[in-house]
Amino acid sequence: MAKSKRGHSLWHLPARGRGTCPVCRSTRIKLLYPRTKSDGTSLKVCKRCDKASQTRIDAAI
Structure with a gap:
């Protein structure tokens, strides 16, 4: 059965917890x-x- 609550806490973070890493400069x-x-x-x-x-x-910056 699928787990519908997995990663649910990320939904409340700005941009779903995503951004640009200040160390390696990876985006999204x-x-x-x-x-x-x-x-x-x-x-x-x-x-x-x-x-x-x-x-x-x-x-890092």
Whole structure:
């Protein structure tokens, strides 16, 4: 049977949780993973960039 509630929490986010990843610059991708830069600011990144090194996260916009 299909699971109708899967991903339902994304519907309440702006643009359904999608945007441009600040690390890899991929467009129209889900930004669901919070990462913190060295200066303390928080970023939402894509699934691929969640595993990125801290130097790549610090170099992001």
